[in-house]
Amino acid sequence: MAVGSMDGRVALVTGATGGLAKAVAAGLAREGATVVVVGRTVARADEAAGEIRTRVPAATLEPLACDLSLQSSIRSAADTFLSRHDRLDVLVNAAGVFRKERHETPDGLELTFATNVMSYFLLTSLLLDALKRGAATNGSARIVNIASRYGNTGLTFDDLQTAKGKYSYLRSTPPTMLARVLLTQEFAERLKGSGVVANAAHPGLVKNTALLRDVGGPFQWVTNTFGSPAEKAADTPLWLATSNETAGVTGKLWARRKELPTPGMGSDPQARRRLWGECSRLANRS
Secondary structure, three states, X not given: OOOOOXXXXXXXXXXXXXXXXXXXXHHHHHOOOEEEEEEOOHHHHHHHHHHHHHHOOOOEEEEEEOOOOOHHHHHHHHHHHHHHOOOOOEEEEOOOOOOOOOOEOOOOOEHHHHHHHHHHHHHHHHOHHHHHHHHHHHOOEEEEEEOOOOOOOOOOOOOOOOOOOOOOHHHHHHHHHHHHHHHHHXXXXXXXXXXXEEEEEOOOOEOOOHHHXXXXXXXXXXXXXXXXXXXXXXXXXXXXXXXXXXXXXXXXXXXXXXXXXXXXXXXXXXXXXXXXXXXXXXOOOO
């Protein structure tokens, strides 16, 4: 990436108040982009913007409040963004949660599914026209979804929100990573010819983030002991967001700048279309 390669471009990063997403936001700002820093509250977004400025003094940053578990908050945040900007060049969906216990949002959705899947679907859908205008202006626009290798996980379509049986983050979270990959593929398919590309990135374990604070235990210890620093883990998402090499690449899952396979349900077009239909229904976007 050349210095200043994102001059004049607008990026929006969810989850940017900490960890990987904050490192991605800082990287985009370093490249010259105006970066919209999304946090759950204005205070948290402001604080994150201040921390990014200590790393990138010339950064152009805009805080934006959004509780990504709530559809009303997502719609309000999208409206606020669109009132300030007529286009979007880079959307990085990086927010996520691991929860030890099952919680329902005021929308009646399980919190992990609402944050990890529905927010990616709804926010991206609401900003598609702005992304298309970004592509028309600069030749391409990018959607980068932070996801993960999902192993042998599948989606149980009659229990997407882990309402049956004993709840655990080991049951609820891995399917949301598969769902992100499937949504990435479906957005890529629907956006063909628009100049907007969509890719997913597997950053691996990222140490010393707040993501695992609720679950704690051995998983958090392993992650903090063997994981990569956020700045290192941010390399592939930033490459997907900014590099000329990736301007025409779409619908793939990547790690360390290499394409990963998407086995099982991740290679099933019917599964991704079915998930899209369920997300559309839950977001009232038929």
